[in-house]
Amino acid sequence: MVDRRKLLIFIGIFAAIYFIPFDAPRVEQSLLEAFHLLQYYAREHVLFCLIPAFFIAGAIANFISQGAVLRYFGAGAKKWVSYSIASVSGAILAVCSCTILPLFAGIYNRGAGIGPATAFLYSGPAINVLAIILTAQVLGWQLGLARIVFAVIFAIIIGLLMNWFFREEDKERTDAIDTSVASEEESRNPLQNLAYFLVMILILIFATWTEPDMASGFWHAVYEIKWFLVVGLLIILGIMLKSWFDKDELVSWMGSTWEFAELILPLLVAGVLIAGFLMGRPEAEAGLIPSEWVAALVGGNSLVANLTASVIGAFMYFATLTEIPIMQGLLGLGMGNGPALALLLAGPALSLPNMLVIRGVLGTKKTLVFIGLVIVMATVAGMIYGNLVV
Amino acid sequence: MKIEILGPGCPKCAKTTDLIEETIKSEGVDAEIDHITDINEIVDRGVMMTPAVIVDDEVKVEGKVPTPADIKKWID
Numbered sequence: 001m002v003d004r005r006k007l008l009i010f011i012g013i014f015a016a017i018y019f020i021p022f023d024a025p026r027v028e029q030s031l032l033e034a035f036h037l038l039q040y041y042a043r044e045h046v047l048f049c050l051i052p053a054f055f056i057a058g059a060i061a062n063f064i065s066q067g068a069v070l071r072y073f074g075a076g077a078k079k080w081v082s083y084s085i086a087s088v089s090g091a092i093l094a095v096c097s098c099t100i101l102p103l104f105a106g107i108y109n110r111g112a113g114i115g116p117a118t119a120f121l122y123s124g125p126a127i128n129v130l131a132i133i134l135t136a137q138v139l140g141w142q143l144g145l146a147r148i149v150f151a152v153i154f155a156i157i158i159g160l161l162m163n164w165f166f167r168e169e170d171k172e173r174t175d176a177i178d179t180s181v182a183s184e185e186e187s188r189n190p191l192q193n194l195a196y197f198l199v200m201i202l203i204l205i206f207a208t209w210t211e212p213d214m215a216s217g218f219w220h221a222v223y224e225i226k227w228f229l230v231v232g233l234l235i236i237l238g239i240m241l242k243s244w245f246d247k248d249e250l251v252s253w254m255g256s257t258w259e260f261a262e263l264i265l266p267l268l269v270a271g272v273l274i275a276g277f278l279m280g281r282p283e284a285e286a287g288l289i290p291s292e293w294v295a296a297l298v299g300g301n302s303l304v305a306n307l308t309a310s311v312i313g314a315f316m317y318f319a320t321l322t323e324i325p326i327m328q329g330l331l332g333l334g335m336g337n338g339p340a341l342a343l344l345l346a347g348p349a350l351s352l353p354n355m356l357v358i359r360g361v362l363g364t365k366k367t368l369v370f371i372g373l374v375i376v377m378a379t380v381a382g383m384i385y386g387n388l389v390v
Numbered sequence: 391m392k393i394e395i396l397g398p399g400c401p402k403c404a405k406t407t408d409l410i411e412e413t414i415k416s417e418g419v420d421a422e423i424d425h426i427t428d429i430n431e432i433v434d435r436g437v438m439m440t441p442a443v444i445v446d447d448e449v450k451v452e453g454k455v456p457t458p459a460d461i462k463k464w465i466d
Contacts, residue, residue: 061454070438101398105429106438252457259455263401357398361429 030277030288037276037325038269045137048207053133056200058257060092060129062249063193073111082116087155090124091132100124101354105361114166114362118370119159121358125348126151130264134324135344137208139331142389147344150381154345158373165369188244196240203233264320271322279329287329295334301386303379309339310378313346314371323347338386346378391421391465392447396432397440406441406455413461421465
C-alpha cells in the first residue's frame, strides 16, 4: 500500500524544490542564513547544553518512579495536592505527546477530574526539563524563568477555573481510579538519587557558564575555573555510577538517552533550518521575512501584539523544542518580550492537532473554554512580563 | 495469545510495535496483535502512560519501550 503521508511529503518537497527561485538574492541569502544558524546551534548549544540535557532527561525517564507521581492524581487524593503536583509534574513526566495526552485523559476520566487534568495539560509541555534548559540557554534565563513560573501559576488558575465552570457536570463522573502502575523496586535511596541528579545538573550549569561582562567578582571566578569544576564533577559522577548502579541500569539509561536524542535532534535540525531560512540569525536580519512585518504584528508590548502571539501560538504546531529557534528568530526581528512569552506559554500546550484529541476527551464545549482560557492567560502573562522587563 | 499495543501513534509506540513483531517472528510464536490508538479506550484499560503493552489482559509495561528480552519473557 502507498503510504499517503509520505507521498504527500514527497510531493510537497518536490514542489518546493521545483518552484523556489534560488537565483533571487534574498532567497540565496536566506538559505545561507539557515546554515549559519544551524552552525551556531552546533557550536554553541549542542555539546555542552543539549547533550548533557539528553542524559538528564534519560535519567529522569529511567530512574524516577513515574508511578509514584500518578498516585496524587487519584480521585481520593486531596485537591490541593492534585493541583500542585499536576502543575509541576510535567518537569519529570513529559517530553512528547505520547505521555501528555493519555495521562491527561486518565486524570480527567478516572481520577482527580477536570481541574487537575487541565492544569497538567497546560503546564506539562511547557516545563519539561529539555524545554526549560534550552529556553534559558538560547533565549536568556529571564525568559526561561518566566516561562516556568507563569506556566505553573497559570496551570493552577486554569485548572481551578475549569473546575469551577463545570463543577456540576464533573460530580457525576469521577469514579475511583486504579493508579497502580507496575512499580519497580528501587536500588538506591532517595538521597542517592537526589545527589546523582544534582551532580548532573551542576555539570550542565558549569559547562554552559558564559563569560560575564566584568572581569572580576564571583561570576568571573567561576568562569575561570569552570572546566576544573566540570572535570571534578564528572569524576564524582563516575564514582557514583560505579558504586550505585548496576550494568543493566546503565544500559537502559543510555537507551533512553539515545531515544530522546533520536526523537528530538532531527526535529530540532529541521526547526533550526526553517527558522534560519525564514528569519535569519538574530543580529543578521537576512531571513526571508522582513523585520517590519514581525514588528508590525507582534512588536512592542501592546494588547494586540500579545493577543496575536497567543492566538498564533495556540493554533500552530511546534514539534518538541522547535519553538525555541523560532522564538529566537522572531525576537531577533523585533518581537517584544511580552509577546514572546505569550507565544511560549500558548504554543506547546496547544496546537490544532492536539485540540482535536482534547475535544475527543473533553467534548466541544469544555475544549473551547480551555482554549479560550489559555489564550487569555497567555496574553495576560505577556502583558505583565513585557511591562516588567524592558 | 493476544497482544495489545496501546498508544496514540507516537514514534515510541511505532518502535514498540516493530520490536514485538520482530520478536514474535523470530520466536515463532502464534500471537494476535491488536493496536489501540483511541485515547479514551486506552484510558478505559487503566493505562495512563504510553506506549503500553497488554498480553492476555495483563498490563506488562507502561510508559516506555520494552526491551527485546522483556518481550521474550512475556511470550514464552
